[in-house]
Amino acid sequence: MSATLIIVIVNVIASIYAWNNTSIMGKWIFNPYTVFHNKEYHRFITSGFIHGNWMHLIFNMLVLFMFGEQVESWFTQLYGEVGVVLYVVMFLAAVIVSDIPTFLKNKENSYYNALGASGGTSAILFSYILFNPIQSLCLYGILCFPGVLWGVLYIIYSVYMGKQQSDNINHDAHLWGGLFGIGFTIMIYPSVILHFLEQLRDFTLF
Numbered sequence: 001m002s003a004t005l006i007i008v009i010v011n012v013i014a015s016i017y018a019w020n021n022t023s024i025m026g027k028w029i030f031n032p033y034t035v036f037h038n039k040e041y042h043r044f045i046t047s048g049f050i051h052g053n054w055m056h057l058i059f060n061m062l063v064l065f066m067f068g069e070q071v072e073s074w075f076t077q078l079y080g081e082v083g084v085v086l087y088v089v090m091f092l093a094a095v096i097v098s099d100i101p102t103f104l105k106n107k108e109n110s111y112y113n114a115l116g117a118s119g120g121t122s123a124i125l126f127s128y129i130l131f132n133p134i135q136s137l138c139l140y141g142i143l144c145f146p147g148v149l150w151g152v153l154y155i156i157y158s159v160y161m162g163k164q165q166s167d168n169i170n171h172d173a174h175l176w177g178g179l180f181g182i183g184f185t186i187m188i189y190p191s192v193i194l195h196f197l198e199q200l201r202d203f204t205l206f
Contacts, residue, residue, distance in 0.1 A: 003084050004068035007091060008061050011117055014049040015057050025050065030099055030114040036107035044103075047115045048095030056116055064121045067128040074131055078189055090184045094123030098177035102170055114170040122174050123181030126151060130185050130192050134199050148200065154178065 018025040027040075030047035034040050051057035068091075075083035098119025106112040133148035145153075155175060185192055 002069060002072055003088050004065060004072050007068070007088070007117075007120075008065055011049050011051070011061060011064075012057065014046075015051045018050040028115075030102070031110070032103045032106040032112055033108060033110040035103060044096045044099055045092065047099070048092075048117050048120055050115050051117070052115060060117045060121050063125060064117065068121075068124045071124050071127045071131070075188075086188055090123055090127065090181065091120040093184065094177045094180045095120040097180045098122070098173040098175075099170075101172050101176055105172075114173065116170070116173075118170065119173040119177030119180075122154075122177035123184065126178040126181040127185040130182060130196050132199070133196055151178070 014028075018028055028043065028046035028050050030043050035043050051060065068087075072084065072087045075087045077083070079086060095117065096119075099114065102112075102114060129148055129151045133151075134146045136144045136146055155178065
């Protein structure tokens, strides 16, 4: 069983468990105020394994499974069993790191809550794009563009929506998780930069 599938299963079990136990949801959700004042740092991790509803869970897990299996395979080809460890570390570290800006911004806001694996999922998605930037990724099976273009649009969208704060989605986590995924992948495999540029060299959109 792959590490990706194990992460997906843990997310599903943890989310369903939290939905049926409000006290657990309250203890695991990311509330910056509580983290700061009560030193409940475990929330940086636990919040990355619970979701708001089935749609939230299914979307994150589909993205994680679709791209995570391939990224995990690449890491394994590069470093063997150590690659699996590095892959899991990237996911968990991205979950934590992606919430730090939100923590700093809302540590005095007792009403702010966030949850979901979006930070870790974004890290894996952007790691995939580094390895395979010109592979077409399709939204709803209709809008198909190269991964690198989706990545640029995703960053612009996350920055814009993060400033708007017009919904309850933690767009900052999407942005910082994705950027962390890029940085982590380059750190463990610097040659991916040349690989990325070589694929883009002869690429044309039309």
